Amino acid sequence: MTIRTAIIGFGTGGRVFHAPLVAAEPRFTVSAIVTADPERVAAAAEYAPADVLASPDDVFARDDIDLVVITSPNDTHAPLARRAIAAGTAVVIDKPIGVSSAEARALVAEAAAAGVPLTVFQNRRWDGDFRTLRELLATGELGAVHQFESAFEWWKPALTSRWKDVASPEQGGGILSDLGPHLIDQALLLFGDVVEVHAELDRRRPGAAADDDAFLSLTHANGVRSRLWMNATAPVNRPRFRVLGSRAVFTSHGLDPQEDQSKAGRRPLDPGFGLPADGRTALLSTPEAERPVPLLAGEHLAFYRALGDALTTGAPLPVDPRDAVRGLELIEAARGLG
Template sequence: MAPINVGIVGYGSSAKIYNLPFITPNPDLNVYAFLQRAAAPDPKTATPGSHCTVDFLNAKHYQSADDFFADSNIELVIVCSHPDTHAQFAEKALRAGKHVVVEKPFTTTTAEADRVIAIAKESGKILTCYQNRRYDSDFLTLRHLVNENAFGTVTEFENHYDVNMPVWMARNKTIEYTPGEGMTFALGAHSIDQALLLFGKPASVTAFFRSVRGVESEIDDTFTIILQYSGEKKNLLVTIKTAIATPMQHQLKTFVRGTKGSFIKFGTDVQEEQIFAGEIATNKGFGVEPTSTHGLLTTLKEVDKSQTYQEESKMYHGKFPSIKGNYVGYYKDLVAAIRGKRELAVNPQDSREAIRVIELARESHKTGTTIQWS
């Protein structure tokens, strides 16, 4: 079967670092074209990474969006542009009869998300969001333990995505907020998605936004979002956090408590770091976490052979081996969905609900109240 021709919108870090390294190893995907506004540089003086024509000699280069979307050979469009253009380009691609992957955040508002999802249903084409952090080592491990009922009934879940004073955020001096700005959209789009995937939509949202980067700004760089549930999950409390004032050797990632066990894990998935170091995503050790950051699993009954029984606590304790991270798997799953061999791994409605959490969180912060889900 011929590979699927891929057209990529944008050629910044989203395309070069977070998507292409996991597309190019896939024999079922062919990097066919780019939409990049900048003119092609002189190949004799251009440096690698400066332009799509330098790095992908056989791919087509379009400067015009109309020309790009009119190319009938493009079957799958990956939108890697600025968040405020995600919905616009997704709509153009769907109306041109192409499948679409939208980089996170899916959109900047739920109104945009609803419109694009409706267009996808009309077109019959696949629409999905690049929630690659579902394929993080730590989240794959956590999801496995939840599915194995290692914790019994989960009563508390903390999901962290902390980064100590990232340059790209620290230099943001913008004061006024516009939808799509801030850490809730940058990193929260991942951690919120993970929480919703595990536990579903909450009954209410309470949030606290802060700016600790040395500027009084409406744009959050640090946040805490609390999700509360009802019905059978009324005793569940989910906390989603990002902090940038966090000088730690290994950042806190996950803390879970339940009626039968607990799990605490430090350290961030290694795949991004490995790509920055020039590693190839298909290398044997790619996505493998060091044992030093494996999470501590404590349970009333033995769950894994990595645990040992401790008489003092009368519980089983042990560093649970992390499952290998697998961003390449995102695009493998997508190809299978396009070819009708599996369900779509990331339903766009899931990503829409994550945007809704952000909207309600901002309302909660602004009013100082808990906001009911709506």
């Protein structure tokens, strides 16, 4: 079975993440790309003979699409997903699944009632440093974990005209809506549900429509505290992960390389894809010694491999969309809306 895929949106999400991954998984084919931007239309030629369409309406007018990938602005996610569900077409939604937990919850219920597969692209579950951390936690070498620190920071001090910079929080704008779904999802995956949320949200760039500097402290039901930083105005970054256990501390630096590698023209099946070019390692520190921990390769392609299994054999979806709903509930609590 070939899973004929339409990608709605060909900015960073469609061009850098989804299209290369879909093309790399043999059970999928890129059949259509929706973009009206001339530069993006030219970039879409890499996936010929995929049709380049000007509007999502052109996708929903067809009867030869098996999967719709929605990677357009955040406030279009749920409306477009509802159209796919009505057509009986499986759906992948870029995070966040919607602009509110109520909208997302209703969408998940609608897909379940219709029997339409719906999942969310929480690709950071397959970052190399996160995969490495999960394997290390499974060994018990850290002991009982007390604190999980996670930071995703950039140096982008100037606002742009991109929708992410001009959208209000109600439209899904702001760094908490952009990066929060990733960092919260990782924390929930590692340490389970959250019983308390503290947040500090700031607008550092003049004229910012939404937060561009965010801090969350999450208290998990098991007592672990997750401290999450998201920042667009950080000249120098914190460690990506710092995990304090009763026996040892795990520390890693730098962002997963897959996004930058894809922007540079490398593809998921290329040798070395997903491994940092500088050969960096993580570090495991105890009172007695330190040792390097080799980083596993990042493997966002694993999302589409699992999705292929789900759509062809009935295996579980790669991400339960209810996880994404819970993430939105915590973002709303951080904004004082929960």
